[in-house]
Amino acid sequence: MAAPPQLQALLQAVNKLLRQRRYHAALAVIKGFRNGAVYGVKIRAPHALVMTFLFRSGSLREKLQAILKATYTHSRNLACFVFTYKGLHALQSHVQGETHQMHTFLAAFIGGLLLFGENNNINSQINMYLTSRVLFALCRLGVEKGYLPTFKRDLFRLHTAVIWGLVLWLFEYHRPTLQPSLQSSMTYLYEDSNVWHDLSDFLIFNKSPSSK
Structure with a gap:
């Protein structure tokens, strides 16, 4: 079914506006906000889903609320950052009549300070x-x-060994310095694997239902 004439006219007007170069900077800011919001959801939702159900206690409702809150916060902050960064970058370029490398740093610096400073x-x-x-x-x-x-030799293997040595040393002896989700992951891998009571929590469960 064809769209109503009024809607077709509106879509044509919008498409014409989008193709005009004079509004490109402003429209790019809006598109950046959209992409930031979508990308934030794509990145945070799966991560929050896995981490919440693996390591967070509480009811199903509480877990779902935590997932939605984390996803919303990440998506909102990223969308607002992209909006702020692109807006400030375009503003500096417009004021000075040309683009400099410092514009990029200053726009991102201010955006990071405002949106990711907490x-x-x-x-x-x-x-x-x-x-x-x-x-x-x-x-x-x-x-x-x-x-x-x-360097003539590839140092990737040495770098890897040092990083893994340091992270396990920090986990064992200076655990509070590590980020909470990393602590949870490493506790599951290296501490919970030291504890079991019977076959059920040795192979099937991490911890037996009675021990929770």
């Missing part, structure tokens, strides 16, 4: 995710620019 579990996870990747990227950039030496 110290909570979700922001901590996002920041740690970014920290590891930024450090990797900076090392590669340093080698590319000649600030860091290029």
Whole structure:
């Protein structure tokens, strides 16, 4: 069934507006908000679902509420960050008449300060995710620019060994320094595997129903 003429006219007007370059920066900010919201849901919902049902106690209603809250917070913050970053970046470029590398840093700096500055579990996870990747990227950039030496041998295996050695040492002797979800994962792997009472909680359950 064909759409009503009024709706067709509206869609044509909207499509015409979207194709006009003069509004591209403003429309890109709106599209960025949309993409941030969608991506936040895609990333957080599966993670929150798995972590909540694996490690969180409480009723089904409480677990679902926790999943929805975490997903909403991540999606909202990311959408608002993309909106803020793209808006500030476009504003700086418009004011100065050209784009500079510093515009990118300043726009993201302000957006991060406003949207991800609160110290909570979700922001901590996002920041740690970014920290590891930024450090990797900076090392590669340093080698590319000649600030860091290029090693003849591949040090990936050594790097891996050091990281795993450090994380288990921190877990065993300085556990509070690790992020809570990492503590939960490592407790399940390395401590809960030391405890059982019979075949049921040795192979089937992590902990027997009677021990919960």
